[in-house]
Amino acid sequence: MVRCDDEVSVMVSKKVVFTAEQVAYLNGLPAVQSATVNRIEYAQEFQDSCMERYADGASPVKMFREAGLGPEIIGYKRIERCIARWKAARAKAQDEQEAAEA
Secondary structure (H helix, E strand, O other): OEEEOOEEEEEEOOEEEOOHHHHHHHHOOOOEEEEOOOOEEEOHHHHHHHHHHHHOOOOHHHHHHHOOOOHHHHOHHHHHHHHHHHHHHHHHHHHHHHHHHO
16 A cells, blocks of 8 residues: 555555545646546656656656655556656657658
8 A cells, every 4th residue: 555645545456546635636746747546647848857867877766756756655666667668668769760760
């Protein structure tokens, strides 16, 4: 379970389900484009910033914490998967661009 401000997120089939209070908190963050009880969509600016800083050696957990999205709220796995997904998307876009230029 994940604790946030004395509220407890409920895990349902290995997924964190956010409380209404947590959803409101997440939606108030500049790094979050939108949040629901089980999904967070991150702002493109946050994604870009994270990937630039990650390439320079920044810690994913530190970047998310600085944005108000610590693992205490969203979980370590969600942070890990975001970085992996964004990294793969950038690599794919770069490969497609190189193929188009060839």
